[in-house]
Amino acid sequence: MAVLLLAEVNDGELALDATAKAVSASKALGDVTVLAVGASAKAAGEAAAKIAGVSKVLVAEDALYGHRLAEPVSALIVSLAGDYSHIVAPATTDAKNIMPRVAALLDVMILTDVTAVVDADTFERPIYAGNAIQTVKSKDEKKVITFRTSTFDAAGDGGSASVADAATAEDPALSEWVEDSMAASDRPELTSAKIVVSGGRGVGSKDDFALIEGLADKLGAAVGASRAAVDSGYAPNDWQVGQTGKVVAPELYVAVGISGAIQHLAGMKDSKVIVAINKDEEAPIFQVADYGLVADLFEAVPALTEKL
């Protein structure tokens, strides 16, 4: 058995946390070959070679892969798929876009958001927004999998895998990149942060979200938001925590003005310690919180920011 693992590479830089978590998820499945793809991917490939448990790194560096569009990257993975029993990736939006296309090209079913590996054919994944956990056994010869990173620990460093170039595949020429609109931030990345402070509809406006950001900055935390806050325009889409947004499991999750819809809980209930601040004592978020505080967030959050 052998694993081909699509590394998460953003603008030439390896997303180490997501990639290392996928490496540890793959450990039981065979020798891990990491594939680094991008317009610039060499440095990312070299960084991936240092992850413990990686036996080989393939680098596919070409302008064609600059924005990791699904069509050319899928064609590349399929061209390399031959010897591998498992083709895997961390469940980022990039991989969620690419991997089902790879699976269909190989005529196999995809396994998305896998949270546990039972054996080489059998996996656990959440369904119904995490309200049920399904154990499924794949009958396909090759398995194509995305791993939900929040449930795996990152593999350590100390690896010294060999790095080789991969031949580029044909360009399907179906799509082109136009632009990115990504906010630069000094804050930690949401899915790998040790502490996350999230705001919900209760925050009330985009301006008042500064309160949430102030508390986050005091704690060195990432900022998250509920779907309601994003839908209302208080926070950008990449802050959304939940079943269809990002799934996080930090040491500390502070939920402010979030009622706790099941959709949101699915994205944060594996956090080690949950603090909830809400003025409605009936809010369902209190049923999962380790520490609940019934208070007006406009008084409690500034006080908390000051006292920490």
Next chain:
Amino acid sequence: MKVLVPVKRVIDYNVKVRVKADGSGVDLANVKMSMNPFDEIAVEEAIRLKEAGKAEEVVVVSIGVKQAQETLRTALAMGADRAILVVAADDVHTDIEPLAVAKILKGVIDEEAPGLVIAGKQSIDNDMNATGQMLAALLGWSQATFANELDIDGDAAVVKREVDGGLQTIKVKMPAIVTADLRLNEPRYASLPNIMKAKKKPLDEKTADDYGVDVSPRLEIVKTSEPEARSAGEMVPDVDTLVAKLKEKGIV
């Protein structure tokens, strides 16, 4: 241009999900079922394209049990023109896998030749997030997933996508598959006159065999279980107590 929208009948998003005691799955008997919320957004987007004069016809397709015709009627009441039901299961508990759904949809598309397919990005039952991408692969078409904004520009679609870092805009050659994310639009409610009118709109009934597709699952369901429950902790009276508790635990 013809726009095709696949829709799925799923458990209503307000219904509390119950895992069956024998571990065979989730109880769907006598439970309120509705159109998958992401598919409603896809239907709405297709209707808006028609209203803007960018599409001539909106065809909705559902694959599953016979009762999925109710879901198709909902889409027709919203404003779709015509519906195709592909019966592929007898039991509401049988979930047709995305790969088989994509194969059937490919069969429908080979006959219908739409210029654009708009699908929901994910269904809220199996949470796979796969059908659109798989369909694009089988057709050899371009794909623009997780759409936040969609514009038609000649023979291309310009799509703003919701990605981990923020928003990415791509331009895809048509015919193309677009999958709808939450903020693409806010779907309309069907009015009573439109619900009545929808009853007279054409709804063709087919089977998976008509498209020569084997729908037997590739993934065998070993068991379905309840997630580990998280119990409530303690309520604290004020900010000072909260700070003290967090310090005691050594997390701040």
